[in-house]
Amino acid sequence: MxxxxxxxxxxxxxxxxxxxxxxxxxxxxxxxxxxxxxxxxxxxxxxxxxxxxxxxxxxxxxxxxxxxxxxxxxxxxxxxxxxxxxxxxxxxxxxxxxxxxxxxxxxxxxxxxxxxxxxxxxxxxxxxxxxxxxxxxxxxxxxxxxxxxxxxxxxxxxYFYDAAAPIVEKDSIDMSKVYLASRYDKGEAAYLNCPMTEEEFDRFYDALITAETAALKEFEKEQYFEGCMPIEVMASRGKQTVLFGPMKPVGLMNPHTGKLPHAVVQLRQDNAAGTLYNLVGFQTHLKWGEQKRVLSLIPGLENAEFVRYGVMHRNxxxxxxxxxxxxxxxxxxxxxxxxxxxxxxxxxxxxxxxxxxxxxxxxxxxxxxxxxxxxxxxxxxxxxxxxxxxxxxxxxxxxxxxxxxxPLEKRMRSKKDKNDAIANRALSQLARFKAEQLGYPAEPEAAEPEPVSD
Structure with missing residues (x-):
């Protein structure tokens, strides 16, 4: 050969x-x-x-x-x-x-x-x-x-800009002010949630939209992909943009008060040891000193130690x-x-x-x-x-x-059924592709949800 x-x-x-x-x-x-x-x-x-x-x-x-x-x-x-x-x-x-x-x-x-x-x-x-x-x-x-x-x-x-979120040390978080939960109690309680009252949110929002960003180098104009947009750019579109975005409180009842917060900042575990947490959806290009000042207004992060500040780069x-x-x-x-x-x-x-x-x-x-x-x-x-x-x-x-x-050939009863059918079809088609094109053994096909009767 x-x-x-x-x-x-x-x-x-x-x-x-x-x-x-x-x-x-x-x-x-x-x-x-x-x-x-x-x-x-x-x-x-x-x-x-x-x-x-x-x-x-x-x-x-x-x-x-x-x-x-x-x-x-x-x-x-x-x-x-x-x-x-x-x-x-x-x-x-x-x-x-x-x-x-x-x-x-x-x-x-x-x-x-x-x-x-x-x-x-x-x-x-x-x-x-x-x-x-x-x-x-x-x-x-x-x-x-x-x-x-x-x-x-x-x-x-x-081109567009891409931004990374800050990371904090867990030991520096005031755990008396935060609570562990996943939205709608879905899956294991994996996020630390920092709840805000309306007054706390307004103070944070005002600081965020007036904070100074780092200078950009050799960029001609700003184009952001929505999936990794800097939090300050999102906030510049108005309060509702962040309240219905990364700071949305729905499904995150505060066990300390028994009420739904006005806003929530979620922290997600960043390493296996559980010693580091990142601020979910808080990609930012603020100057590092400004990040410290503004993010310290988040309940529980008043004395947070930042192991990495947010950075931004061109894509x-x-x-x-x-x-x-x-x-x-x-x-x-x-x-x-x-x-x-x-x-x-x-x-x-x-x-x-x-x-x-x-x-x-x-x-x-x-x-x-x-x-x-x-x-x-x-x-x-x-x-x-x-x-x-x-x-x-x-x-x-x-x-x-x-x-x-x-689109599916048949209409499904609900969005969930539709997505389930698309997922099952995808995996069945992949199995068929592997068998026919790559020589893998054939796999049994998954059952699809029942379609809506005419």
Whole structure:
């Protein structure tokens, strides 16, 4: 048997790490480039692969949510990222949150120990002209490579800002003022809740909207993706925006008073030891001194010790509807793939999922096989279809959601039944795809909810 072609993966974030693993799992040798720590970025704090630079939550874990279905699909496709996430999970109610250092450490170790993966710590400044290449350099692509990508693709990047939330030490939280609960008592009580009266909220809100933000560098105009919008930008839209957003009190009855608070700030466990908590939905670009001043107005955080203040950085993404195939290959060169957030998928899990498909197909190409398009009624396939068929004039990043799926043939009694049916169909279609295209044994199909009778 002739030696298989070596594949180059540029970037060891969530997408690049997953892509390299999927390629090597097919017996194909990989050269994985990661510029850190030789070249730093303004958002990363460690030298590990797949570092989570925003929240430590991978969002919903159940099949009632599209991203939960996506996780299950990835598990069934032998995802490295989901394997490491499940092993490093921390309590988070119905969500999958991880000990961020344990998680990224596991990903790094498994990639470095794989006999077919050659890890190189250096910055790639030019796109290799020959061979199969996966570019997964993420929203913080280094300037020289970014210019190369722009030149190759013949168009400008879109861009938006992304912001990370502060993290506090649990021991510095005044536990007499907070309470442990999950919204509507769903799942285990995994969040610390800081309740506010209307007077406390008004004082906090006024301080927040008048606080000074850090200076931005070389940014032309502000574009935020709604899923990671700075709290001060959200607040600038009015009180109701935050009261119906990250500070909504519904489903979080205060056991100290027996009443529903006017507003709530939720804290989520950030590491396995339970010593660190992040402020849920409080991504911010306020100056660090201002963060300390404003966030100390939150009941329970008056004397909080911040182990990391919020930071903000630029995210860039390509115009995928004009540039990519649903296999994550570029239209201009079949041997060049893109993966991760720069393709316009939004979110940790979605980024890793795009790396899974790009890696699957790059490995197949190296083996002399045709790349595969996953069924559109799987979450993996629905995202690939969306980013390659959306209106290129108004293309924006997209999370996994049930709205991306083709409609069901039958009308269901309720939204829950509809989502259950979509989830069951997705997993059945993935099983069929694996059996027919990848040679996996056939799996029994799940029963769908009963449709509405005519």
């Amino acid at each position: 002739s030696e298989l072609k070596r594949v180059t993966v540029i970037g060891a974030g969530l997408a690049g790490s997953e892509a390299a693993w999927q390629i090597a799992s097919q017996g194909v040798p990989v050269t994985l480039y990661e510029m850190r720590p030789a070249t730093k970025t303004p958002a990363h704090h460690t030298n590990n692969f797949a570092e989570l630079v925003c929240s430590n939550s991978l969002r919903a874990n159940g099949l009632t949510n599209a991203v939960g279905v996506l996780k299950e699909e990835m598990r069934r496709m032998n995802s490295l990222i989901l394997d490491c996430a499940d092993r490093n999970a921390v309590p988070a109610g119905g969500a999958l949150a991880v000990d961020r250092d344990g998680f990224s450490g596991d990903v790094t170790r498994m990639l470095k120990e794989h006999p077919l993966i050659d890890v190189r710590t250096e910055e790639v400044k030019e796109i290799p002209k020959d061979g199969i290449v996966v570019i997964a350099t993420g929203p913080l692509t280094a300037p020289e490579l970014s210019a190369q990508i722009q030149q190759l693709l013949g168009q400008e990047y879109f 860039t993404f390509i115009n995928s509807p004009k540039l990519l195939q649903p296999t994550y290959q570029t239209l201009i060169r079949d041997t060049l793939f893109f993966a991760g957030q720069m393709t316009g998928v939004e979110g940790y899990v979605e980024s890793a999922a795009s790396g899974l498909i790009a890696g699957l197909n790059a490995g197949r190409l190296a083996r002399g096989l045709e790349p595969l398009v996953l069924p559109a009624d799987t979450t993996l396939g629905s995202m690939a279809q969306y980013i390659t068929t959306a209106d290129f004039k108004h293309f924006q990043p997209m999370n996994a959601n049930f709205g991306l799926f083709p």
